[in-house]
Amino acid sequence: MILKGRVWKFGDNVNTDEIIAGKRLLTLDFEEIAKYAFEAIKPDFAAKVKPGDIIIAGDNFGCGSSREQAPIVIKKLGVSAVIANYFARIFFRNAINIGLPLIEAPGAHQTVNEGDIIEVNLKEGVIKNLTSNREIHFKKIPQFLTEILSEGGVINYLKKNGRFKV
Amino acid sequence: MGLTLAEKILSAKTGSRVEAGDLIVVGVDLIVAHDGTAPIAINQLKELGLNVFNPDKIILVLDHAAPSPKDTVSNLHKTIREFAWKNNIKLYDVGCGVCHQLLVENHVNPLTVVLGADSHTCTYGALGAFATGMGSTDIAVAMGYGQTWLKVPHTYKIKVDGKLPPHVYSKDLILTIIKKITASGATYMSMEFHGSILKQLTIDDRFTIANMAIEAGGKTGLFPVDEITLKYLESAGRPANIRLEADPDAYYQKELELHTSELQPVVAAPDQVDNVHPVSDFEGQEVNQVFIGTCTNGRLSDLQAAARILKGNKVNSRVRLIIQPASAKIYLQALKTGLIETFIEAGATVNPPGCGPCIGRHLGILADGEICLSTQNRNFKGRMGNPNSKIYLSNPEVAALAAVKGYITDPTGYR
Ligand code: SF4
Numbered sequence A: 001m002i003l004k005g006r007v008w009k010f011g012d013n014v015n016t017d018e019i020i021a022g023k024r025l026l027t028l029d030f031e032e033i034a035k036y037a038f039e040a041i042k043p044d045f046a047a048k049v050k051p052g053d054i055i056i057a058g059d060n061f062g063c064g065s066s067r068e069q070a071p072i073v074i075k076k077l078g079v080s081a082v083i084a085n086y087f088a089r090i091f092f093r094n095a096i097n098i099g100l101p102l103i104e105a106p107g108a109h110q111t112v113n114e115g116d117i118i119e120v121n122l123k124e125g126v127i128k129n130l131t132s133n134r135e136i137h138f139k140k141i142p143q144f145l146t147e148i149l150s151e152g153g154v155i156n157y158l159k160k161n162g163r164f165k166v
Numbered sequence B: 001m002g003l004t005l006a007e008k009i010l011s012a013k014t015g016s017r018v019e020a021g022d023l024i025v026v027g028v029d030l031i032v033a034h035d036g037t038a039p040i041a042i043n044q045l046k047e048l049g050l051n052v053f054n055p056d057k058i059i060l061v062l063d064h065a066a067p068s069p070k071d072t073v074s075n076l077h078k079t080i081r082e083f084a085w086k087n088n089i090k091l092y093d094v095g096c097g098v099c100h101q102l103l104v105e106n107h108v109n110p111l112t113v114v115l116g117a118d119s120h121t122c123t124y125g126a127l128g129a130f131a132t133g134m135g136s137t138d139i140a141v142a143m144g145y146g147q148t149w150l151k152v153p154h155t156y157k158i159k160v161d162g163k164l165p166p167h168v169y170s171k172d173l174i175l176t177i178i179k180k181i182t183a184s185g186a187t188y189m190s191m192e193f194h195g196s197i198l199k200q201l202t203i204d205d206r207f208t209i210a211n212m213a214i215e216a217g218g219k220t221g222l223f224p225v226d227e228i229t230l231k232y233l234e235s236a237g238r239p240a241n242i243r244l245e246a247d248p249d250a251y252y253q254k255e256l257e258l259h260t261s262e263l264q265p266v267v268a269a270p271d272q273v274d275n276v277h278p279v280s281d282f283e284g285q286e287v288n289q290v291f292i293g294t295c296t297n298g299r300l301s302d303l304q305a306a307a308r309i310l311k312g313n314k315v316n317s318r319v320r321l322i323i324q325p326a327s328a329k330i331y332l333q334a335l336k337t338g339l340i341e342t343f344i345e346a347g348a349t350v351n352p353p354g355c356g357p358c359i360g361r362h363l364g365i366l367a368d369g370e371i372c373l374s375t376q377n378r379n380f381k382g383r384m385g386n387p388n389s390k391i392y393l394s395n396p397e398v399a400a401l402a403a404v405k406g407y408i409t410d411p412t413g414y415r
Helices: A030-034 A069-076 A089-097 A143-150 A154-161 B005-014 B038-048 B071-087 B099-106 B119-127 B136-145 B170-181 B196-200 B203-216 B227-235 B300-310 B328-336 B339-346 B396-405
Strands: A002-009 A054-056 A081-084 A102-104 A117-121 A126-129 A134-137 B023-027 B030-034 B058-061 B090-092 B113-116 B130-133 B147-151 B155-161 B190-194 B220-222 B254-259 B266-268 B276-278 B289-293 B320-324 B371-374 B390-393
Touching: A030 A069, A069 A089, A089 A102, A089 A143, A089 A154, A089 B136, A143 A154, A154 B038, A154 B136, B005 B023, B005 B113, B005 B130, B005 B155, B005 B190, B005 B220, B030 B038, B030 B099, B030 B136, B038 B071, B038 B136, B058 B071, B058 B099, B071 B090, B099 B113, B099 B119, B099 B203, B113 B119, B113 B136, B119 B130, B119 B203, B119 B220, B119 B227, B130 B220, B136 B147, B155 B170, B155 B196, B170 B203, B170 B254, B170 B266, B170 B276, B190 B196, B190 B203, B203 B220, B203 B227, B203 B300, B289 B300, B289 B396, B300 B328, B300 B339, B300 B396, B320 B339, B328 B339, B371 B396
Parallel strands: A002 A054, A054 A081, A081 A102, B030 B058, B030 B113, B058 B090, B113 B130, B155 B190, B155 B254, B190 B220, B289 B320, B289 B371, B371 B390
Antiparallel strands: A002 A117, A117 A126, A126 A134, B023 B147, B266 B276, B266 B390
């Protein structure tokens, strides 16, 4: 799978309250609540992000609550992948479960600028920065999780396999 | 090589020796979801085309916005109620309390695996359960299959020796630990508590500490099952026949040692839980609202600590003091022992048991530019409903004193 998009940058410890505030979770209308993604820390994000865009963050992205609405709104807005130095655990599972690709690529945050166009090759484990012509290599996620992602999430994966094949 | 608490529990559950790093599929003993997370789980279970694997192992709680502040929430509550009734699932409706308190009061047993669609599910580690938070889809899968996959975590051994000094609470201890190891210091790890402090820590203290394991990124926060745990289980009418201890030669990937003589009352300043400083650093910082409650510090001992300050005093005229017992049982005990009277006489507002202000849903949302001192576990930007407000975290005594004074002040030496 190759993903290509424009980069939005975030810092360290972006928590799920910042991704989508608790007060927005009063409905299951995800299109509606997605309008408020990152409102406290990047208020123009939801209005300006384009399908295919990619988020690059620092350490511990997605820390805090278990709210699945966090990866859901990111996916709803059309973000094709989130790259971080590393992710908080619950967010990591939630994103894979709903089919939002996550990439742990320490170094991406330092070398890629906001607005750069990058190409991510999930199979090869390579990020190509088309703006600066640099390459970043990353460790691919375990095969078992790649399979969940390629089915578009854990629900489809389980419907197909009937059980976890770890 | 011996086993850590997490490895012991997961080995017992899978029936074969498992070690940190192993990817396993494990049966689940108890599953919990609340009004913030259950609706998505219910939808996903439908998507899976499955029924619940065993209704007796599932618990649903309406606590996050309860009683409902809004029609859309009422509809979500209705969905959850109907799902619970149809499937014969235990439902704690509005007013019963915060899910984590209800689970430890009534359900969780040692040596079990518990999954909750809430990050503070790690609280139950205080009872020797491997309990961890997951998202709604993971919970739906567990509801349908009775199983989950997980990686057996490495363990962070936290050894604390000594006794808590006066005015220092378990909240100060866990905040100090989080400051030392940072908000991501235990990411993917089990935090395991050791040392001579254990004998001094009441079960309430342990709940407060285990509750905040997630604030260091921890997967769970585990205590051994000892006399104190067994006494608690017995008093709650649950089986008290399992003891649990890590092996002396278990392998720990990381270790932290600290002595209680290093401790003092602290606050976590905005907007990160690991931004921890002595209370005295913020001496005189004015507050607009004080909130005492939540799954971290809404238990009877916390209310008692607040009442010791509030008895015979008045809440400062420029401060709102909101007190919210973590469960109906605690509320009733507080009522019977006169605490509620003390609170009302002091000028506090008592909310019905639940989460409300902690997550900015209702019953105490801050205005622009306001400052709240709260006994909860998170001070993230916007957590209490307004990104233009600021949240400090503290123990219940510091919180109650700030409500009286109108500003943050060090209780050491007070009365
Ligand atoms: S009291 Fe606060 S932290 Fe605890 S479960 Fe409720 S919202 Fe979450």
